Amino acid sequence: MAKLIFLVDDSETMLMSLKHSLEFEGFVVETALDGVLALARLEQGLNPDLIITDMSMPNMNGIELIKNIRAMTKFRFKPILAFTTTTQKHLREESKKVGATGWLVKPVPGKELVAIINQLLQHKN
Amino acid sequence: MNALLEQFLSESRDFLQGIGEKLMQLEDEPDNTEFMVELFRFVHTLKGNSGLFDFPEMTRVLHASEDLMDSVRNGRVNYSQTLADQLLEAMDFVSVLIDEIEGTGELSNQYTNTSAALAKALRALIIDTNLGSDSEAVAILLESSGALEESVEFNVSELELPEATAMQSYRDLKIGNSVIWLMYTPDPECFFKGEDPFFLVRQIPEVIWSSITTSNNAPLAEMDAYDCKLTFQVITSADISELHELFRYVPEEVRFEIITQANDLISPMGEHNNEPVYDDFIEQAQTLLAKNNTEGLRQLTSTMLELSSPALWCSSALRWLLLILELDETNGALHSALLESLHTFSLTIPIIESVVSDEKLLAENDTVHVETVTNAKIDEPTESNSVHLSKEEQARVNAIIHSQKEILNLPNTNNAWLVGRLKAVALTLKGCCQALHKNEALENLDEALNDALAQSSSEPLLVWLETYSKDFESLVEETVETAEITTPAQITNDEVIQETQKPIALKATESEANTEKLDASPEIKFNRRSEDASAAASKTLKVDQEKIDRLMNLIGEMVVAKNALPYLANRAETVFGVRELSREIKAQYAVINRVAEEMQDTIMQVRMMPVSFIFQRFPRMVRDISRKLGKEVHLVLEGETTEADKNIIEALADPLIHIVRNSLDHGLESPEVRAAAGKPAEGKLLIRASQESDRVLIEIIDDGKGIDPDVIKNKAYEKGLIDETTLERISDQDAVNLVFAAGFSTADVISDLSGRGVGMDVVRSAVEKVNGTVGIESQTGKGTRLFLSLPLSMAVTNVMIIESNKQIFGVPMDMVVETVRVPFNQIRNIKQKQTTVLRGRIVPLLSLNDLLAQNVEQVANEDKEFATLIVRVHGENVGILVDDFRETVDIILKPMVGILGGLSGYSGAALLGDGSVLMVLNPRELI
Amino acid sequence: MGIEYKKALAIFSENVSVEDAEGLLDWLVKNPKGKINLAACTHIHAANLQVLMVVKPTIAAESKDENLQKWLNWALAN
Incomplete structure (x- = not known):
């Protein structure tokens, strides 16, 4: 069964680019443009295998989103990756603290992204 | 053009617009952190997106902008006018690039220099960038020295590895593989972070041995299945950089120790026995050893081993001796020591100077390169800029460089060692280059390494060092002396650095925590509102304008078709004489008419746009122009949410811009003139939109010098627009209206701003084209009011x-x-x-x-x-x-x-x- | 995927996930003589590993996945 990845980023360009490379790798991809929207999708029953969220977004930033997701019982064990940039080193620690599984540094080369996702999802090969 | 690029371009325009707006708002409220955070987010996202494409000129400028904004956001750099100007200029440049990409699908290389200059100018504003990268470099050095310290304490023999594991590790070390011991103690909460420590550990390559323990000994009934109390120990011959990569998310939960002393692994174990048979064997063996008869010694040992019970301590020692005879053939002292141990059941490993110092250097290498390489891998390469090092740091760099030279100059005795040695040196140098931003040197390093590997010789790397050592030495001269500093002394130096760095690091985290708090506080309220928000969002839809236009055309046709029904009713009655049918058609027509009108109305609504679409350009425009003209202008925008049809709004843009330009250029006076006239130095420009029944009214009101009717009259007469009689009799209002006459321009001086050959007559005809009207009222000395009236819709x-x-x-x-x-x-x-x-x-x-x-x-x-x-x-x-x-x-x-x-x-x-x-x-x- | 509980036997198959650990612990507490069949198992989440390490149930069948079995041997050695 194809794994479902939920991407949260305030940039449609970024979403489009990631979605494209992940779909190419055989993942099913859902997207949301900020934390509030993402949370609403999850509350409505979206059940992704992995969540990747940007850190700086309007309405609800990544840290808050991770906190909120972790508070939902059905997502307590879900892998969550935080999307950071070089200027957000402090957010890596912080995201880990609130429950992120790891982080990625933008822009992520497609190969690396897929390798990390496969590792987190314990994908074969 | 592919869809992603299109998306990027359109989104980038939005971001640029947003950046401009936020900068304007910050101009009024420089201390508004919310604006600052937003502004940072825009720049940050834009940069992130540009990284998806190969537009280095754009990314470079955005990267610099982001770094600058980051410094501002963290309070390291103050927000200033110059800063805003610089950022605006950078964004204008990006805008130009976007236009070019949109036009041609790519970037020509003509922008390289501008891009570099802009990035440089932006970075110049980051006063303490150097401090930032400095402390980073120091941190790297500190971490590595920390690792060095730990490895001093670490003792492999304490691990009590099984013999097979120890032997395998010994073998790996002797053939040039690195052997690493790691201990991983996951966070007790780790299961709630989506982690699976067991899976992670299973990913470790080249595992020689592992031990997994749990400290969970609560009674079963009270055990928490999700409280992780596991500890993993692993010995592996994998590459350290691979391990760092694997454990990159949990670095603080893993301890790595590089086992450098192969001899430390030698620890025979088993039952002690006291059989005299060994005395003869030891004597014979020592004789063979003294004669350097390794082969004889090997045979003798094998025979002895066959005669002994495998579980004995002595058998274990013999197995080790065989292994050492194979891998460390010439180390007679060690062989002898092992033989002696058969008497005492304890092994004292003789220290052989040359080998030890050699390994020490390698060990130092490893620990240093590990940190730098992993850091470099995770992060993007930083832009080249000069790094200033303190004396201690310089000494440290020089010590590292000098060590590399020493290593490269070591006699090449074993090829298996050489490869690892060359790679280690190259990695160390690479780390140095990256930390010090020696990009040019870095580029050539890989080539030198490849040559060295191909030739199995240190020469190419030595040549590289010769070439670039100046780069490193320019930082400090006394290379040789500092290289003499012994390890303890270096540690003391590091401690000093550590002490001085600590308060800074603390401050940084504090301020970061503060910004995070600010980040977080306004968001709490969104928790409750998440449902509303999702409902609202699901109602918003982005639609291609083409589709709306098509819908518009269809509804137009529908209206026309609908209008055919009264004709039909008429014909039914007059031509076919069926009055009843005629009435029914008319009734149906009424229904269809109502629906069609509602549809039309709704589609009109869809096409409606707020005037803010045009208004948002004004703050920036007014700011730039007034600055150019040396005027002080306070711009007030009102009624930005007033809506009109997209076509109307678009048609309005150019005339409005022209009017605003005119007001700034001719209407508002310079501060001195205003002061002399008893007005406040700062002129006021009000742009107001409002709806009046089915029309939009836009007013542009300034409190400038107004229009002098006499000047206009004379000018119009000079230009032959009015005759003498009119000149005499024309009312002041009519005179003022003459500015709209074709071929009229009041500009005394052709300035950079107006005087582009476009007069108010062009404004008038543009407005009239969309069925609008334009009017002007003016009071000399007090100001001018221009008003445009436009239909809400022209559909x-x-x-x-x-x-x-x-x-x-x-x-x-x-x-x-x-x-x-x-x-x-x-x-x-x-x-x-x-x-x-x-x-x-x-x-x-x-x-x-x-x-x-x-x-x-x-x-x-x-x-x-x-x-x-x-x-x-x-x-x-x-x-x-x-x-x-x-x-x-x-x-x-x-x-x-x-x-x-x-x-x-x-x-x-x-x-x-x-x-x-x-x-x-x-x-x-x-x- | 997951654990199938028989009378006195828990059969692990393929990947046993973190969600299964709580159930496994409960089952082992209620069935102290319960045995584990790992034959078809390819991976167990660390939470399950910890449960097995603490409870030390009898392993009725080892995993056919050699790599997993190697690690289980290290973990369940004591």
């Missing part, structure tokens, strides 16, 4: 159908003042022009047939009255004689295109309900 036009010379025409109703029937005998000829008096005013009369150059008299009705359409053109009533009036209808006016587009007398054509085409006149142009 549907209400026209009156008139008949003339057996044809029908439409005339837009908003131009028609009234319709009258003028009796034949009330038409007077004044100066060969027909006129009539209407409610005491003389109205000039024109015949439509004449206007259309048809040589036919207008037809009067039976009472000898002429149907006359009174229209208002340029503020004056004019009567147009036609043959007859008909009904008024709503039509979708289609502008004429192609050759017909040049016929300015018509504003367009429309389809009527019966399928015929109605030409709609443009009286303004006709007359």
